[in-house]
Amino acid sequence: MYAKVYIEITNICNMNCSFCHGHSRKPGRMSREQFEAVLEQLEGRTKHIYYHLMGEPLSHPQLPEFIGIAKNRGLKSIITTNGSLLARRQEKLIAAAPHKVSVSLHSFEGELCGTAGQDEEAYEKYMRDVTDFADAASKAGIIVVLRLWNRGHDGGRNDRTFEYLRGRLEGEWAENTRGIRIRDKLHLEWGDRFQWPDLNAEMQGDEVVCWGLKDHFGILCDGTVVPCCLDSEGVINLGNVFEDNLDSVLNSERAQAMVRGFACRKASEELCRRCGYAQRFV
Numbered sequence: 001m002y003a004k005v006y007i008e009i010t011n012i013c014n015m016n017c018s019f020c021h022g023h024s025r026k027p028g029r030m031s032r033e034q035f036e037a038v039l040e041q042l043e044g045r046t047k048h049i050y051y052h053l054m055g056e057p058l059s060h061p062q063l064p065e066f067i068g069i070a071k072n073r074g075l076k077s078i079i080t081t082n083g084s085l086l087a088r089r090q091e092k093l094i095a096a097a098p099h100k101v102s103v104s105l106h107s108f109e110g111e112l113c114g115t116a117g118q119d120e121e122a123y124e125k126y127m128r129d130v131t132d133f134a135d136a137a138s139k140a141g142i143i144v145v146l147r148l149w150n151r152g153h154d155g156g157r158n159d160r161t162f163e164y165l166r167g168r169l170e171g172e173w174a175e176n177t178r179g180i181r182i183r184d185k186l187h188l189e190w191g192d193r194f195q196w197p198d199l200n201a202e203m204q205g206d207e208v209v210c211w212g213l214k215d216h217f218g219i220l221c222d223g224t225v226v227p228c229c230l231d232s233e234g235v236i237n238l239g240n241v242f243e244d245n246l247d248s249v250l251n252s253e254r255a256q257a258m259v260r261g262f263a264c265r266k267a268s269e270e271l272c273r274r275c276g277y278a279q280r281f282v
Contacts, residue, residue: 002046004078006218006229007038008053010060015082017107019150021196023054023232028221034242035066038219039073041246048099050078053218054232058085064096071097082107087129094136100143102189103130105161106150127161131168138186149191162188195276197230208267208278213259217250225249227258227269235271 010029016022030038042049049070051057058081060066067077076099083103086093093101108126134144146165148158166173171183179189195201212228219225223242224234236258239249249255261268272278 001044002217003215004048004050005042005046005216006050006053007035008055008219008221009035009051009057009063009066010055011053011221012059013054013056013082014059015056015084015107017082017104019106019193020054021198021230021232025054025220025222025233029060030221032062032065032069034223035062036069038223038241039070039075041241042075043073045246047074048076048078050080050229052080053220053226053229055221056082056085058089058093063089064092067096067098076100078102080104083130083133084126086133090133090136094133094140094142097140098142100145101133101137102145102147103134104147104149105130106148106154127164127168131165134186135169138183141185143185143187145187145189147189147191149189149193151190151192196232197235197271197275197277199235199271199274201274201276203273204276204279206267206273207265208262208272208275209265210262210267210272210275210278212262212272213250213255214262227255230275230277231271236269 011023011025012027012029051063057063057079070077078100079098080102081104083105084107086103108123130146134146138144148154148161150158165188169182169186171186172181174181179187181187210228216229217225217227218229218231219241220234223240225238225241225246226234227236227238238252238255241249257268267273
């Protein structure tokens, strides 16, 4: 049983965030039939599905429908979003009742601020839309996590964002090891920016600490199975769920070589040896 499986329902995004690796794959979206075929193969493998690797999940017109399909199969849906489409999709998203929605507040740092300074009107609208959603969704029983995973790269903007949130969201604002518990079902989370794996990135070394293929794996929107949520280009192509049985994909020699390597803190794949995130825990 995996703790979670990442399903990229679309690799299309409406923003160009400074922290995101991006990809060069053909733009695409999963159809309802494809999504249901993926869930069929995940039967008994996990209880939690995350709706992204690349792409903005809220840009998929069938997202609320997908959440309902997953719920009927006993699966909890976790959405990670840049937050820019929350106002437009708020009513239907809350009605669909995903288990959790994480909002990457640091999305605005490159997209909305520009090089000459912050676009005040865009910033105010973005933050107002996010906090309106966070307030309504958390009161409806949906876990909402507001993320600032950009320490050291925010240019001082995080302090302003923190004060904005304090003024808009009521709660006890209790600090913990991961950030702040604003109130029940509503949290603010801090984090550092990390270096995405890339075959052109600097070699990090053979020793890694990674939970790929043990705790989780990912499925790209074209069905390609990858070992983790950071393989944005599908470099480590383990097979395709639309063409192969998932058992054979996960038990392939390439996949099992990765599992054996990770168990010994070793990377069998070049991409993993160039992953800054896996080095954080060495």
